[in-house]
Amino acid sequence: MASIWIVPIYLSSIGQETKIISVLDETGVFFDHFTDDETMQFVQAVPQLKAAKENLNKMGNYALLYIPKPDLHVPNTAIIYSEKQASLDVKNYIKGIMKKEIEAQKLALHGIDPELLLSIKTNVFISSIKVDGSGKEEKSSAEISMAVGMFSSILIYFFIFLFGAQVMRGVIEEKTSRIIEVVISSVKPFQLMMGKIIGIALVGFTQFMLWVILTSTLIFGFQYVYQDDLKAFQNSQITETAGQGLFPTAPVETENAEVQAPDENIGFFIDALLAIDYAVILGSFLFYFLGGYLLYAALFAAVGSAVDSEADTHQFMMPITIPLILSIVMAQFIITNPHGPVAFWMSMFPLTSPIIMMIRIPFGVPYWEILTSGILLIIGFIFTTWLASKIYRTGILMYGKKVNYKELWKWLFYKA
C-alpha cells in the first residue's frame, strides 16, 4: 500500500537530467524570468529563428522556445521546437511564467496594484456545529466525516469480498480434492466450516495489520529519508492547485491564496478532527468489519459447498454480491444524505448494514440506531450461519449433481 504512494514520487525523481532549453525571446520580456535549476536550464539562442533551429539539432539542446514579437501590444504566443515532444512539465512551467508576467504587465497597464487584487480574492468557509439535546456544541466537518465513513466502508467491502471469496475457494478445494470426507469423519461439518471462517478471518486480520504497520513504517521511513524531495513534491502539488506549473522543484512564487487559508480554517479542521468520536468509530468499525465478514463468509462457504468447481459458483453468487454492490453504489448517495429513510433502513438490514452504517456513523448516529443495527447484524449472522451449515453439510458430500435453488431448499430440511 505504501508503494502506491512512494513509487510515483521515486519514479518522478529518477531519470531526470538537466534539459537545456534555448530561448529566442523577440519581446525581451520573458527571458530573465526563466530561472535555471537542476532540471532545466535556459540559454539565450542566436537571434535568427532559422539559425536557432539549426543550432537546436547541432547542439543537442532539449528544445527551442521561440516567443515571437506580438502583432498587438501584449505578447501571448510562443512556440516550442524540439526533437521529441516537449514534456508537459516544461510546457506548463513556461506557460506559468509567461502568464504571470503578462498578467503583471496588464495589471500595471491598468494601474492595478497586485496586492489589491490578492486582497479581493475571497474564500468562504462555513463552519458546521453539531448541537446535541443537552445543548452541547461540537464542531464537525462534513468533508472529514465523508472521508472517514467512505474509507471504512470501502475497507469493509473489500475485506468481505476478498476473504469471503477465500473461504469459498477453500471449501471448493476441500471438496474437489476429496479430502473433505476424511476430515469430516474426524470433525463435525459445522466445526470445519466455522474453523475455516474464523481461520481466514485471522489470516485476514494479520494481513491487514501487516499492511497498516508496513505502510506506516514505510511512509514514515520514506518521509524521513526523502524529506527534501518530499517538500518539493508537496510544493509542486500546491502550485498545481493554484493553477500554476506542474514541475516538481520549480520555485515558483504563486498567488497562494488557497494555501494561505485563513488561520481559523485550519483551526476549525483540527477541531473537527478532534471532535470525531474515534472510540465509537473504531469500535463500530471493528464490529461491522467482523460482523459483516462473518455474515457473508458463511454464505460464501455455503456456495462453495454446493458446487463442484469455481466456474459453477456464478448462479449462487448473485444474491450475495447484489446487496454488497448495491450498498457500495448507494454509499455515494447516502453520504450526501446520511440521515434519510433509505440510509436508515439500509443501515438496519443486516446484509447492507456493515457498509452503510459505517458511512453514517461519522456523521453522528443515535446510539439506539447503532445498537438496533448491531443486534440485527448478530441475528443475521446467526441466521446465515445456521442456513449455511445446513447447505454446507449436505453440499460437501454431493458430487456431480447440477444443483439449483430448489435443491438447496430441500437440503435445508434434511436431517443431520
Place this chain on the structure above:
Amino acid sequence: MLFEAKQIVKRYSGHTALDGVSIAVPEQSIFGLLGPNGAGKTSLIRIINQITGPDEGELFFEGRKMQQSDIYRIGYLPEERGLYKKMKVGEQAVYLAQLKGLSKADAIRELKVWFEKFDISNWWDKKVEELSKGMQQKVQFIVTIIHKPKLLIFDEPFSGFDPINVQLLKKEILNLRKQGASIIFSTHNMASVEEICDHISLINQSKTILEGKVETIKNQFKANIYEVEWLGQFEQMKSNLPSFLKVLDDSHSNGSNKTKFQIEKGSKPNDLMKFLLADFEVLGLKEILPSMDEIFIQSVNASSK
C-alpha cells in the same frame, strides 16, 4: 461384537437409502460390505462414521451405544479420497493424525515408523501434488490407521494401486486384524473378498439380502456340483446316466475326462461315485463351490426381480 448397527433407516427426499439394514462386526474380523453401486453402502459407512445420522435405528460400539468420542477409535479410508494438494506430505499427515486425537509428538513418531515401512520416508517434505496417485494412496492408508483404531473402514482400498502394492496392503490389513482391529471392507472386487473376508453382508436396493460367514454362505449357495476326473468312454457313460445326475460340462485331457456333474437334491456324492465306479476308473473328485462373484450376481438378480 465390536460393532453393531441395528435396523438402520436413512431417507433422503424422494428415496430411501437404507431400509432397516443391520450389520454385526465381530472382534478381530474382516467384514465385507458388498452391494452393487447405489445400494446404500456409502450411506451406511457415513452413518458408521457419524458423518450423518440415521433416521431410525441404533449403533453399538463394544456393546454399548455409540458415542461421539468413538470416532477417535475408527479409521476411515473413503472411496473418493484426496489430500490438500499444496501441503507437504509430512505436515499433512501430522495434521490429520492430530485430528484423530494424537499428540503432535506421537503423530510424528508413529508416522516415521510407517513411512519407513512403506518405503516413502523421502517424501516427507514433498508437496502432495508432486506425488503420483498411487503414492498419495499410500499416504492416505497410513493416515487412516495411524491412530491404531479399533474399527477400520476401507472403501475400495485397492483402487489405484499396482499389484505389488495391493499385496503389501493386503498383508498390512491382515496384520491389523492380527493385532486386534476389526475391518469393514467395502469393495466390488469379489476375488479379494474371498481371499480376506471372514463375514459378509450383501446390500441391494437399501436392504440386506445376504449375510453371514463366507464359508457358510458358499455352502448355502452350493448347487451340488462335483468335478470328476475319470477314464473311459464319455458316450458310454452318458447313455447310462441315471436320472439324478446331470452333466454340466465336459473336457478331455491326456486321455482322461474331466466332467462336471450336478446331483439332484436328495442324492449324495456317494451315489455319483457308485455309478461311475461300476464301469469306469475314477481318478479324483472335488466339490465345486460357487465363487463370490456368482453368489453376488445370483443374489442381486434374484432380489431385484
